[in-house]
Amino acid sequence: MKASLLPYKAFLFDLNGTMIDDMGYHVVAWTDILNNELKAGLSYEQVKAQMYGKNDELLERVFGEARFSPEEMLTISMEKERRYQQAFFPELKLIAGLGELLESAREERVRMAIGSAAIPFNIDFVLDNLQLRHYFETIVSADDVEISKPHPETYLECAARLALEPGDCVVFEDAPKGVEAALNAGMDCVVLTTLHGREDFGNYPNIIRFITDYNQL
Known part of the structure; x- marks a missing residue:
């Protein structure tokens, strides 16, 4: 497991732009x-x-x-x-290094969930075609929340389903509004610069790392 991620009990992944570069x-x-x-x-x-x-x-x-x-x-x-x-x-494939991170997290018993504003139709498209569903204990989609990001409901629901405190979770995101949702939920965040550059994220205090792919963790 990457040393910078060792304090966290759960990894919460946004999907589009964070797990796949789409x-x-x-x-x-x-x-x-x-x-x-x-x-x-x-x-x-x-x-x-x-x-x-x-x-x-x-x-x-x-x-x-x-x-x-x-x-x-x-x-x-x-x-x-x-x-x-x-x-x-x-072009459907995981962002480089993510497959290794998912497997390492599974071996280390780190809990994993997806918190996405996507509808199940799109989440299923990714998880089933890439055969990833077994890594995730729970999936929170657009259909599971009343208010989407930057409201914290998506990520708070992930933590609640895992029976963990928000501070035990680190979020992987690619969008400023997603980082804001993590901040509002009381969670640290790793940012994937797949669509947005660092300059788009201002000074969110919960960002612990910017990466272009998971090999940079």
């Missing part, structure tokens, strides 16, 4: 739908800035709460995910 594909899929079909007129950077939280929350941030019905938001969300999965599937 966030650019999400941005492209959203840009296509938001601009070409829904005529939002957003730049790539503006779409990138919206890449946090649930899909319906993203749509409400861009268009307002009254634009789409829940049924319409679900249809848009599923179409976006289908486009993302089709484009990304040939």
Whole structure:
């Protein structure tokens, strides 16, 4: 086990951009739908800035709460995910070094969970195609929380399901709003700079390390 991670009893992983380097594909899929079909007129950077939280929350941030019905938001969300999965599937693999970390954590009896704003459709896409499900005691998805990141509910729910205190957990994240969610939950955070550079994270006091892949731990 990496020395810097020894104090923690549990590893909580965000999924997209943290376990797999796929966030650019999400941005492209959203840009296509938001601009070409829904005529939002957003730049790539503006779409990138919206890449946090649930899909319906993203749509409400861009268009307002009254634009789409829940049924319409679900249809848009599923179409976006289908486009993302089709484009990304040939590149689907773990970020370098993560496989070794997962196996080492399992051997050392470190508890592991996923806390993601993704819907189960996307979580299953990753875990089942890469055969990872056996590493994780619990999975908290968009469907399991009322308020998504940066609200702490996702990560607090992970800790509660593991019967651990927040301070016993370290979070692996790739997005500023995810780091903020960990901070709000009282948890330290390791940041993957897959989509966002260090400059995007300001001075969050709970960041213990920036890495580009898990070999850098």
